[in-house]
Amino acid sequence: MVVTNRQRVTAIVVGRRKQGLWVVPMSSGRLHMLKLSDTRFREDWSEISYDLDKALDSFLDHAHRVGATQEALHGLEGLRDRRQTQASLAF
16 A cells, blocks of 8 residues: 655555554655554555555665665565565466
8 A cells, every 4th residue: 555644755555463554654765664553554644546566666666776674675575576476366
């Protein structure tokens, strides 16, 4: 899911756990992962209609050019891999 907050920061939700959601926000520097509670996520973030595959490509390109924490890179690559697996199973 691609989301944005009140400051117009775009982010990708890379996972959901019992404790909340894992989000990778776009930044001008290294990408990092945020852990947000469900309540905090609902208060600050809202889904936008932007193609997730296109956003993933953009975030991964940024991560390889500028940098990302291992956690953020692993989350983005894991989401990309899950989506590719789902797409291949659909055929």
